[in-house]
Structure formats: C-alpha cells, structure tokens
Amino acid sequence: MVGEIGVRGVSKSFPLEGGDVEALKGIDLNIASGSFISLIGPSGCGKSTLLRLVAGLVEASEGEITLDSRRIEGPGCERGFVFQEHTLFPWLNIYQNVAFGLKMQGLYKERKGDVDEWIETVSLKGFEKSFPHQLSGGMCQRASLARALVVKPKVLLLDEPLGALDAFTRMNMQEELLRIWAAHRMTMVMVTHDVDEAIYLSDRVVIFSPRPGRTDEIVDIELSRPRARNDEGFIFYRRKILGHLNFGGIRKDPNYSI
Ligand SMILES: Nc1ncnc2c1ncn2[C@@H]1O[C@H](COP(=O)(O)OP(=O)(O)OP(=O)(O)O)[C@@H](O)[C@H]1O
Ligand SMILES: [Mg+2]
Structure with a gap:
C-alpha cells in the first residue's frame, strides 16, 4: 500500500505586520x-x-511531513487537492478543466476515456462545454473533484x-x-x-x-x-x-x- x-512536530507561523500568526503548533x-x-x-x-x-x-516552520x-x-x-473555493480555470470549459492534469503529464491520449468517466461520476455529463461561470458553486466543486481524481x-x-x-x-x-x-x-x-x-x-x-x-x-x-x-x-x-x-x-x- x-x-x-x-x-512530525509540525508548526507553521505566517509573518504578519505587528507579529507572526501562529497557525499550527506541534502537530504529530x-x-x-x-x-x-x-x-x-x-x-x-x-x-x-x-x-x-x-x-x-x-513549508513548515518546524518539523517534517x-x-x-x-x-x-x-x-x-x-497528491491531488480540492480547494476550499473551487479553482477551475475560468478560460477552460469543464471538459478541458478535468482533462488538464492528464495533458500536463502527457497522458491525455492514453487515458482520454477517464475524463468522460470522471465527468459522469460527478454527474456533470452534458456540461462538458460549459464554462465555470455558467455552473453553480456545487457543480464547480464537483468538477474540481473530477479534475483532482482523473490523475489517480x-x-x-x-x-x-x-x-x-x-x-x-x-x-x-x-x-x-x-x-x-x-x-x-x-x-x-x-x-x-x-x-x-x-x-x-x-x-x-x-x-x-x-x-x-x-x-x-x-x-x-x-x-x-x-x-x-x-x-x-x-x-x-x-x-x-x-x-x-x-x-x-x-x-x-x-x-x-x-
Ligand atoms: N498565507 C497566509 N498568510 C498569513 N496568514 C495566513 C496565511 N494562511 C493562513 N493564515 C492564517 O493562519 C490561520 C489558520 O488559517 P487556515 O486557513 O489554515 O484556517 P482554517 O482552520 O482552514 O479555517 P477555516 O475553517 O475558516 O477555513 C489563520 O489565522 C489565518 O489568518
Ligand atoms: Mg480552511
């Protein structure tokens, strides 16, 4: 597996005017x-x-991951990431957004079918040609999930x-x-x-x-x-x-x- x-022992501070913000302290x-x-x-x-x-x-201020x-x-x-706010590329349609990772890795031709499969899995079939601004927040979030998962x-x-x-x-x-x-x-x-x-x-x-x-x-x-x-x-x-x-x-x- x-x-x-x-x-291990992870702490993270962010520098801020007037003093650092300690976000995490000693996480194991x-x-x-x-x-x-x-x-x-x-x-x-x-x-x-x-x-x-x-x-x-x-990067951690202390400790290691x-x-x-x-x-x-x-x-x-x-490591795939689905962010708190969706981070789809506004200039790409849903299909292109989901296919993005595979294209970056040069795997698109080989694994083209996966793009359709994941779009279907997150119930966005029929919206492939839509752009993020034409979808609801929830639909964009589902597209982000498909985009993260397509690269396995x-x-x-x-x-x-x-x-x-x-x-x-x-x-x-x-x-x-x-x-x-x-x-x-x-x-x-x-x-x-x-x-x-x-x-x-x-x-x-x-x-x-x-x-x-x-x-x-x-x-x-x-x-x-x-x-x-x-x-x-x-x-x-x-x-x-x-x-x-x-x-x-x-x-x-x-x-x-x-
Ligand atoms: N890039 C940054 N620069 C400065 N401070 C930051 C940065 N990122 C996070 N922080 C600070 O670190 C602390 C933790 O932020 P974080 O976003 O991890 O919280 P969270 O638990 O995810 O909160 P929420 O549930 O509201 O999403 C906050 O005080 C935030 O202001
Ligand atoms: Mg948060």
Whole structure:
C-alpha cells in the first residue's frame, strides 16, 4: 500500500505586520495508507494550512511531513487537492478543466476515456462545454473533484469539498466519495465543519483546538460501512465529538429565552 503520511512536530507561523500568526503548533499525526481521515475544528485553527503543508504548497516552520517515508518538499502529482473555493480555470470549459492534469503529464491520449468517466461520476455529463461561470458553486466543486481524481493520486486532500452543496446533493456526494475511496483505495484527508459528515465518512476524526491549532483529540470511528446516521453507534460518536467541540449541551449563556 502507498499513500502513508507522517506529520512530525509540525508548526507553521505566517509573518504578519505587528507579529507572526501562529497557525499550527506541534502537530504529530500518522495517516495510514488508504485511510479516510477528517480534520475538524473551529475556523482559523489551521486545517487548510495543514492540508497545504501536506500538498507541499507551503513549508513548515518546524518539523517534517513525509509521504511513504520520503520528506515532502513541494507539490507532486501523487497528491491531488480540492480547494476550499473551487479553482477551475475560468478560460477552460469543464471538459478541458478535468482533462488538464492528464495533458500536463502527457497522458491525455492514453487515458482520454477517464475524463468522460470522471465527468459522469460527478454527474456533470452534458456540461462538458460549459464554462465555470455558467455552473453553480456545487457543480464547480464537483468538477474540481473530477479534475483532482482523473490523475489517480495516491493521496487526495479535500478542503471542505462539499461545503457549497445543498444537504441532499451533499449526502449523495458523500456516497460518491466513499465509492471512489473504496474502489481506488487512496488515502483521503478531508477538512469539514460537519460532524455527521466526518463520522459518516472517516476512519478517524482529528479534532483541532482553536488557533494555534493542535490536535486536541483523535477519535477512531469504529463503525462498519455502510453507516446509518441514526444508529446508536453513530449518535454516540456525534455526542462525543460535539462534546469535544463544546457544542454538546444546552448553552449556558443563551441571549434569548422561549
Ligand atoms: N498565507 C497566509 N498568510 C498569513 N496568514 C495566513 C496565511 N494562511 C493562513 N493564515 C492564517 O493562519 C490561520 C489558520 O488559517 P487556515 O486557513 O489554515 O484556517 P482554517 O482552520 O482552514 O479555517 P477555516 O475553517 O475558516 O477555513 C489563520 O489565522 C489565518 O489568518
Ligand atoms: Mg480552511
């Protein structure tokens, strides 16, 4: 198996006028190859920064990140990335956007069929000739997913990939992600703010503390798949994770009473 990620003693600060911003502090994390991990935590705690570090888009201030025991020193095509905001090229249509990675790697002629296959998988058949501005946010997000997957990465880094979708499309896309994950056995690391989504999809949920982000708790989701959102086991994990995030009970200081 390939796609094992090691994060050892990683801290990241960004220089800013008036003092550095400490985004992450002392992160240690082992992500087994072929596993599905979710990162969850308050806004600004460094989740996207950690994904960017694994992608090789930014450099750690301290510590090291490895992929299959090799130190990550920059971006590589074995790591796919779906960004928080879609990053489709506005001047290319959906087909050209999805085909982009294969063309860059000189694999397009050989694997042309994969482009159609992934467009179909993310339910964008019929929109090949549309440009990003002609699609909804959710459709663009799905196109970004197809663009990342077409090159068959070992590791897929997903930054709130389903955040722009309505609740029902989102649950369907969660199934799709699981199907892709099960079929290709790639390592998936996903940032989400949705506790149910994290439990539904993941082997492990990593809970971050507020900035500077540290790993507050790692919860192994010991439920077989497919999972049911209303099962007792599922609800047990929902309670546990919401409790860690301090959303587990009735608020002590509500500014209303009914
Ligand atoms: N390029 C940058 N330059 C300066 N500061 C940055 C940069 N990228 C991130 N930061 C800072 O690092 C901190 C963590 O940011 P990050 O985007 O990783 O948070 P996040 O957990 O993904 O938040 P959200 O849930 O809102 O997406 C924030 O305080 C942010 O302002
Ligand atoms: Mg983010």
